[in-house]
Amino acid sequence: MKAITITQESEPIQLADISKPEISGDECLVKLSAAALNRRDQWIREGMYPGIQFGTVLGSDGCGVVEEGPVEWKGKEVIINPNVAWGDxxxxxxxxxxxxxxxxxxxxAEYIKVPTHRLHKKPVHLTNNEAAALPLAGLTAFRATINKGAVNAQKRVLVTGAGGGVSQFAIAFAVASGAEVYVTSGNEDKIERVKEMGVKGGFNYRDEKWYKAAVALGGFDSIIDSAGGNQLNNYLKIIKPSGRIVMYGSTTGHPEKLDVFRLFWSQAQIMGSTMGSDDEFTEMLEWITKYQIRPTVDKVFDLDNYLLAFDRFxxxxxxxKIVVKFG
Structure with a gap:
């Protein structure tokens, strides 16, 4: 079968022919219909991810049809929970x-074997490409926005980096909750596009004084962020008393300094968040179905054009989300 693996070649990701997995015990063999890329995959390609293991098939997101396994799963359209050993x-x-x-x-890859308990039925309102885009980014956003950020209809929330895969889901969950949602972006077109999702307004972070307009609004109950860096001190200027700043990434690195005075005086909470537990994955799917949320798919590439898919980042x-389709 064909699979995209990480290698030590000059181009680290290669489309290789490898053996089709063989299942045993409580496992299923899934024939993939589509898979989605994450920044994680690109960082592995660039050698910027810890513990790289050459020869591994990349990809955390996917949907497909169960080809082999327990009779109750055979022939079912599924998505895969990418968590491995979250714990109790x-x-x-x-x-x-x-x-x-x-x-x-x-x-x-064209096929993957996974334990049966990693499988969930594909939400029926989603296409294969949309379903493939869901697992990792959707779960990360759900935990950060709904569970860590405590976003609900009484809250005003800011989601940073409006064009990213996780931020798109964070916006969708926040809008579904009934919250008043704003975003940041360095691209005015992206701010206008997310307004179609129910976002009330946005701020261009390329303007060094963007936070002043946010202060004029009265600030935010929750800020859902992947950027980190020196913007953190701007967030402390616009967070409401006892508000929550939830950080699930740090694409701009560490802040040069932290305004600790503003932090303790505001009683704000700075919270870290990762992908999410298995229970949260189930809860996330319930929200996706209840509110008929559809992932935003950027572009879809054939497997043979995998390098173009990675370069899209x-x-x-x-x-x-960037999606690779099979067949």
């Missing part, structure tokens, strides 16, 4: 935790 504590992942796509072979107009 719903508050934090175990020390054995990992994600599909390294070290465990992932979804960027470098293009400034990308908006939503």
């Amino acid at each position: 504590n719903p508050e934090v992942q175990s020390d054995k935790y990992s994600v599909l796509g390294m070290p465990t072979n992932g979804t960027l 470098k293009e400034p107009d990308s908006f939503g």
Whole structure:
């Protein structure tokens, strides 16, 4: 079968012919219909991810049809929970935790074997490409927005980086909750596009004084952020007293300094968040179905054009999830 693997070649990701997995015990063999890329995959390609294991099939997100396994699953359209060994504590992942796509072979292949308990029925209102875009980013956004951020209809929330895959889901969940939603972006077109999702307004972070307009609004109960860096001190200027700043990434690195005075005087909470527990994955799917949420798919590529799919991350107009389809 064809699979995208990480190698030590000059181009680290290669489309290779590898053996089709053989299942045993309580496992299923899933024939993938589509898989989605995450920044994680690109960072592995660039050698910027810890613990790279060469020869691993990349990819954490995917949907397909069960070809082999227990009779109750055979022929079912499914999506795959990419968590591996989250553990028993719903508050934090175990020390054995990992994600599909390294070290465990992932979804960027024609077939994958997974334990049956990783499978969920594909939401019927989603296309294969939309369903493939859901698992990792959807779960990350759900935990950060609804569970960590405590976003609901009484809250005003700011979601940063409006064009990213996780932020798109964070926007969708926040809008579904009834919250008043604003965004940041360095691209005015992206701010206008998310207004179609129910976003009330946005701020261009390329303007160094963007936070003043946010202060004029009265601030935010929750801020859902993946950027980190020096913007953190701006968030402390616009967070309401006892508000929550939830950080699920740090694409701009560490802040040069932290305004600790504003932090303790505001009684604000700065909270870290990762992908999410298995129970949260189930809860996330319930929201997706209840509110008929559809992932934003940026572009879809054939498997043979996998390098173009990865390179799409470098293009400034990308908006939503990048999907690779099979067959």
